[in-house]
Amino acid sequence: MADPETGRKSGDVILDIKNISLSFGGVKALTDISFNVREHEIRAIIGPNGAGKSSMLNCINGVYAPQQGSITFRGQTFSHMSRRQVAEMGVARTFQNLALFKGMNVIDNIMSGRNLKMKSNLFQQAIRWGAAQREEEEHRAFVEHIIDFLEIQAYRKTPVGRLPYGLQKRVDLGRALAMEPQVLLLDEPMAGMNVEEKQDMCRFVLDVNDEFATTIVLIEHDMGVVMDISDRVVVLDYGKKIGDGTPDEVRSNPDVISAYLGTSH
Amino acid sequence: MLGPVLPKEWLVQTTFPRLMLDHAKARPDAAALREKSYGIWQTTTWAQLETLVRRMAGGLAEAGVRRGEHVVVVGDNRPRLYAGMLAAQALGAVPIPLYEDAAAAEFVFPIRNAEVRWALVENQEQVDKLLEIRDQCPQLQRIWYDDPRGLRKYEEPGLQSIDALVEAGAARVQRDAGFFDAEVAKADPQDVAAMFFTSGTTGNPKGVVHTHFSLLDRAAAGQVFDKLTAQEEVLAYMPLAWIGQNIFSYAQWLACGYVVNCPESAATVTIDLKEVGPTYYFAPPRVFEGLLTSVMIRMEDAGAFKRKLFHACMAVARRVGPDLLDGKPVALLDRIRWKLGDWAIFGPLRNSLGFSRVRVAYTAGEAIGPDLFTFYRSIGVNLKQLYGSTETAVFVCLQPDHEARADTVGVPVQGVQIKLADNGEIMIKSPGLLKAYYKNDAATAEVLTADGWYHSGDAGFIDDSGHLKIIDRHKDVGRLAGGAHDGALFAPKYVENKLKFFPYIKEAVAFGNGRDRVCAFINIDMEAVGNWAEKRNLGYAGYMDLAGKPEVYELIRGCVEQVNADLAHDVLLAGSQVTRFLVLHKELDADDGEMTRTRKVKRGFISDRYAVLVDALYGGKAEQFIETAVTFEDGRSGSVSATLKIADAKTFAATKKAA
Numbered sequence: 001m002a003d004p005e006t007g008r009k010s011g012d013v014i015l016d017i018k019n020i021s022l023s024f025g026g027v028k029a030l031t032d033i034s035f036n037v038r039e040h041e042i043r044a045i046i047g048p049n050g051a052g053k054s055s056m057l058n059c060i061n062g063v064y065a066p067q068q069g070s071i072t073f074r075g076q077t078f079s080h081m082s083r084r085q086v087a088e089m090g091v092a093r094t095f096q097n098l099a100l101f102k103g104m105n106v107i108d109n110i111m112s113g114r115n116l117k118m119k120s121n122l123f124q125q126a127i128r129w130g131a132a133q134r135e136e137e138e139h140r141a142f143v144e145h146i147i148d149f150l151e152i153q154a155y156r157k158t159p160v161g162r163l164p165y166g167l168q169k170r171v172d173l174g175r176a177l178a179m180e181p182q183v184l185l186l187d188e189p190m191a192g193m194n195v196e197e198k199q200d201m202c203r204f205v206l207d208v209n210d211e212f213a214t215t216i217v218l219i220e221h222d223m224g225v226v227m228d229i230s231d232r233v234v235v236l237d238y239g240k241k242i243g244d245g246t247p248d249e250v251r252s253n254p255d256v257i258s259a260y261l262g263t264s265h
Numbered sequence: 266m267l268g269p270v271l272p273k274e275w276l277v278q279t280t281f282p283r284l285m286l287d288h289a290k291a292r293p294d295a296a297a298l299r300e301k302s303y304g305i306w307q308t309t310t311w312a313q314l315e316t317l318v319r320r321m322a323g324g325l326a327e328a329g330v331r332r333g334e335h336v337v338v339v340g341d342n343r344p345r346l347y348a349g350m351l352a353a354q355a356l357g358a359v360p361i362p363l364y365e366d367a368a369a370a371e372f373v374f375p376i377r378n379a380e381v382r383w384a385l386v387e388n389q390e391q392v393d394k395l396l397e398i399r400d401q402c403p404q405l406q407r408i409w410y411d412d413p414r415g416l417r418k419y420e421e422p423g424l425q426s427i428d429a430l431v432e433a434g435a436a437r438v439q440r441d442a443g444f445f446d447a448e449v450a451k452a453d454p455q456d457v458a459a460m461f462f463t464s465g466t467t468g469n470p471k472g473v474v475h476t477h478f479s480l481l482d483r484a485a486a487g488q489v490f491d492k493l494t495a496q497e498e499v500l501a502y503m504p505l506a507w508i509g510q511n512i513f514s515y516a517q518w519l520a521c522g523y524v525v526n527c528p529e530s531a532a533t534v535t536i537d538l539k540e541v542g543p544t545y546y547f548a549p550p551r552v553f554e555g556l557l558t559s560v561m562i563r564m565e566d567a568g569a570f571k572r573k574l575f576h577a578c579m580a581v582a583r584r585v586g587p588d589l590l591d592g593k594p595v596a597l598l599d600r601i602r603w604k605l606g607d608w609a610i611f612g613p614l615r616n617s618l619g620f621s622r623v624r625v626a627y628t629a630g631e632a633i634g635p636d637l638f639t640f641y642r643s644i645g646v647n648l649k650q651l652y653g654s655t656e657t658a659v660f661v662c663l664q665p666d667h668e669a670r671a672d673t674v675g676v677p678v679q680g681v682q683i684k685l686a687d688n689g690e691i692m693i694k695s696p697g698l699l700k701a702y703y704k705n706d707a708a709t710a711e712v713l714t715a716d717g718w719y720h721s722g723d724a725g726f727i728d729d730s731g732h733l734k735i736i737d738r739h740k741d742v743g744r745l746a747g748g749a750h751d752g753a754l755f756a757p758k759y760v761e762n763k764l765k766f767f768p769y770i771k772e773a774v775a776f777g778n779g780r781d782r783v784c785a786f787i788n789i790d791m792e793a794v795g796n797w798a799e800k801r802n803l804g805y806a807g808y809m810d811l812a813g814k815p816e817v818y819e820l821i822r823g824c825v826e827q828v829n830a831d832l833a834h835d836v837l838l839a840g841s842q843v844t845r846f847l848v849l850h851k852e853l854d855a856d857d858g859e860m861t862r863t864r865k866v867k868r869g870f871i872s873d874r875y876a877v878l879v880d881a882l883y884g885g886k887a888e889q890f891i892e893t894a895v896t897f898e899d900g901r902s903g904s905v906s907a908t909l910k911i912a913d914a915k916t917f918a919a920t921k922k923a924a
Contacts, residue, residue, distance in 0.1 A: 144303035154532035156304065207415060 020069035047236035092181035102161030113178025166197035186218035289315035321352035323434030332357035340387025342501035369394035472703030483658040483697035484516035497523035538619030549630040578606035586643030634766030635671035658697035673732035743778025750840025839919030850907035
């Protein structure tokens, strides 16, 4: 979707999902899902509880291996990738229920996102000498930019477990950003937040998209948020795709309305 | 650089930009400013500052800033905003710092009043505010922002980054190297240097006009008084629009040549304070109170042994500490006890508060509670009080070392004359008095007499030791009418302050002028009362719920009655005892117009807004329903409603002793 005002959002497909089906035993989590994600856009996946949103994200992310279908990332097609491969290709994610190291401080949590970029080995890092020290300093400088970007300077040395939920979510986002991702998968970034925290998070998501030109795929329940910040929306219901388009198109799609509001019989 | 009283000629001849050039010449590599950015303190030397100011001045001149024009400066303490003020002054333009947390609408008056065409702002937030009011301020031509984040896609005419300003200026400087010095040379110390809009409790704000001379004379008076040197470290974290911050981190910075440190963000101030370890520190009482509250809350959560040790040491400190600081004779054993306490508790405590290196600390702006004041003195922080206002360029009275007291504001500092008007109002003559209120001759004539005396608007007196003592705002001092104390003096601020000295009470508003007795609104302190409730397993859903709890009412009643008992000791003020009170369901907030930006309650506004509550207090009702419109932090508005209980408090018969 090219933005008519700036023309910045180009239309190249960066991630193409074709005919994905995933089942756990007899339970069909996803059935024949196809959609694509274009470079620099904010793409939302919405749907009622149990619609298969997180499963979809987990397929892209390499956590689940879909039985059918393929995922094409920057022209390379896979039916299945390991999580590490996905991360190395520049896909990062945040988690619905947070998966931070609660006992570690904010800096260390975000530094852990730099793991893949570190060249020195465990031993070198342990004695922190020569190249390893220089490398750590470079990574630390990068982490400082993220801390500044997310406005969490006051909590650098605070153990993450002691931070309020909204801030933990921000640290989670920070760790994903530390990977310098090309595609960022956000699993319900606004869940459980109050209005103010949601607004902050929206601003950060838009800023990430804007400043780092990161492509963002997000799952979200809050319809207001989704309609406000996404460029295009995919709607899932019972593992099937029932809508795909701009927020306005999706909003007026009768299938989507009935999935969300129920149908009168 | 201590000791000698600065020669008059030095002051008469100099201006802010010239002082900056002097420092850059004398000590080019010494630090002028530090700013924490990306986690590391970055230093700007005087030489670097000079280069930056030259370029910014060049950029401003290119844009068309003319001598005598106004430039608004909006943002936190940032080196480039400081440089921007110097650059404006170098061209003979007048910087007007505005409160960065003000709502957009509050900018309209100053910008229109001073016909401002130029603005230097910190970031997107401030840019948004100025753009919001742009159609009401069509003359606003250029807005330069320091931090480009989020602004890349803005396409507004006249919106530019400070980077672009500096770049344009660099070209100008290269073309015409002598222009800056020529412009600086044109300035006269009696020229207007800066304008500050007072937050005024009523009506439109007034622009207080100060010259280079009036600000620098006072800066130097303070410098001599406290023997400040170029070695001082200062943390600048209060709004630049507040004259206190401006004197401490701008006028005195340039007068003394010390280092001003800019914190990373408002949220990191306590961390930065610890890292910087300022030697010269200035804060309103509420900051000291906030620090103390956080210490006390953490102590309450500490283990039994630590708590015991802390309280034992603090008892010694309270008994011995202030006398030690005042240089009074102290028994050897007590000295040893204090030293032990210092080793175990006070030293580490000062360190964790960031006060290890503080040589001189001041508090001003509001009355400070005696307990609070004594606490800092007793652990060895040389906290003192001063008296002054925007109109007097701060320094009127200062407490000398060894003479710090909680209930006075010090002795008149060099150059100041004080007298009391017949009606008890304090009158001041000083070189630091304002030149005028901008475009407001009527208001100027009201406060400045023909022979140069300034009406401070404060009521007070000079005590036996020569210290000035303030009772209240002169116009607020009222009288009770009717009832048992007919005609008795009523000093609302005095009563409110006594109430506020309790940690559980955040704000209080006392009523009584022209009435037969005194009643009060109370705002509880969420943190302190919340902690108190948790300790008692008292559940609550939020501020409103907590404020309405019967247990909380009992707690507050205890505080009120203690104040009453205290007031009863003073024959003059015995009538000011609080007979009935209520705990408000919402916090008084500057966004709702209930307080000024410096957090002073607007009593008149509050009594109008909550008229039903005042009537209920005096009408003897037991409870009252109220619905109030509120403005949320994000600017939206809504309303809250509640049924408030009204409680009676015991009063005491006046005792003979006069205070």
